Amino acid sequence: MWKGERDMNNQDVIYSINGPVVTVKNSDTFSMQEMVYVGHARLMSEVISISKEKTVIQVYESTTGLRPGEPVYPTGQPISVTLGPGILRNIFDGVERPLEEIAKESGAFIPTGSHVEPLDTQKLWDVTLCVKEGDQVEGGDVYATVPETDLITHKCMVPPYVKGTIKEVKENGQYRINDTVVVLTLEDGTDLNLTLCQKWAIKQPRPVKKRLPISMPLVTGQRVIDTLFPIAKGGTAAIPGGFGTGKTMTQHQLAKWCDADIIVYVGCGERGNEMTQVLEEFRELIDPKSNKPLVDRTVLIANTSNMPVAAREASIYTGVTLAEYYRDMGYHVAIMADSTSRWAEALREISGRLEEMPAEEGFPAYLPSRLSQFYERAGYMENLNDTKGSVSIIGAVSPQGSDFSEPVTQNTKRFVRTFWALDKALAYARHYFAINWNQSYSEYIPDLERWYSKNVGPKFMQDRQALSSILAEENKLQEIVQLMGSDVLPDDQKLTMEIARVVRVGYLQQNAFHKDDTYVPLEKQLKMMEVIVYLYKKCQEVVMDGKPIRQLIETGIFDDVVKIKYDVPNDHLELFDDYYKKIDAVCASID
Known part of the structure; x- marks a missing residue:
């Protein structure tokens, strides 16, 4: 321990440095998960281990140039973020430092010991107050609203675990995030100034009802x-x-x-x-x-x-x-x-x-x-x-x-x-997407079944199950195909393989650069599934009548259904009706 410097300054000092890990010897100053500042550059750090002999601290910045004997400053607070207007549209690093503001001051790389306010403290926000004097409020209650962006209204809320009576309310108008807009008298009689922002420890979940x-x-x-x-x-x-x-x-x-x-x-x-x-x-x-x-x-x-x-x-x-x-x-x-x-x-x-x-x-x-x-x-x-x-x-x-x-x-x-x-x-x-349908799963399906049936259609889950069964059957048949080739399969299994291709290429594969395929509403997804299931059903009837699958493939109907995702715009779902007629006509034409 650097005893001389410690005694002289009466504060804790660095004993050893191992990459981002710093130790302090023989100190009872710190508490677990406390935010501390390390070194003369005041590097942001967190206490991660405490024993009688040493305190271990992890540093959230580069420790290059740090030396034993430099001071360590306690804060008495955990690692926290500032919550208030100005979060949206922003770009932060891992400890909520605004990268664009740092870039203006220091260039492309973050300098060690950089202390820039997370949110703009000088910007004026249009504030509408939602409470009046004498109101009883508690944690979570909204006392002011701010149009943070054109899309999102920011609601300033009483911090959790706080309860009291509104003593003073400012007029509606423009305020900075650290300006007091409401004064709250707590149950113990003390006053709490409420601004547009609050602090919260990042490793503590915010409470809910x-x-x-x-x-x-x-x-x-x-x-x-x-x-x-x-x-x-x-x-x-x-x-x-x-x-x-x-x-x-x-x-x-x-x-x-x-x-x-x-x-x-x-x-x-x-x-x-x-x-x-x-x-x-x-x-x-x-x-x-x-x-x-x-x-x-x-x-x-x-x-x-x-x-x-x-x-x-x-x-x-x-x-x-x-x-x-x-x-x-x-x-x-x-x-x-x-x-x-x-x-x-x-x-x-x-x-x-x-x-x-x-x-x-x-x-x-x-x-x-x-x-x-x-x-x-x-x-x-x-x-x-x-x-x-x-x-x-x-x-x-x-x-x-x-x-x-x-x-x-x-x-x-x-x-x-x-x-x-x-x-x-x-x-x-x-x-x-390269999502493997044989290895992937979702356990939410039973929870969501009622929503899909009510908001999209009762057939959505039935058709989903039909597509899943087709893909599962194809997976089994692939083993035979890889060993002996597809020619050995009977026509009904060849049909399953062909329909599975329609599902894979025509339904599961998506084109992010196509205006109608980059986003597909649930109504269109249902209609696409209905067409594929209808095609499978009609082709099964043809095959069961003893007619060769080859003739169905030669009509090009499978390729036509694959291209539905491009040929039917998202705002013209009535065009799906034409595909049922086309499928009926093709199946009826097979000799």
């Missing part, structure tokens, strides 16, 4: 997801896949088209050029529901692979805390985490530096509990203010060598109810 049962899907407009493997609002999904299988692009498409009110996109340990592409794309995209820029309802958290490894863990919790905050206002929020494998690798690196006993493949033994803490913060909730909102979590997983038996994928499967397994062979064959 109760968790509601899952009942409605997160509609994405992507057929393979909405039909075969749906995710619910408030649900969890994993997208595992090897390099180049389309995890990031799948999340981009869901972020663009899913019917969530707000998107939180967390790039955790991803390549810098990928994150740059995401940022540029989101700025150019137009929200299809409002014709406003999509970025008006999006917040981006960028923690690229060259940023300090410890901050990856914080980025996941920062993202889900922002999502919970907007959920508390009554919004439906979707959070895209890309990718949780990079986050798990950060846990492994920190664990190794702490010399903890490794578990499978070197990951720490607490990997499952950390994953569950993250995914369990999803849900469809009744908030403290009696509104209803949801947080849906879609996490990408990057198993090395596409090995789904590795620990991160296997542990993630334990905590998510939708599993979209990306297939390298499908990706290389340009089948988009």
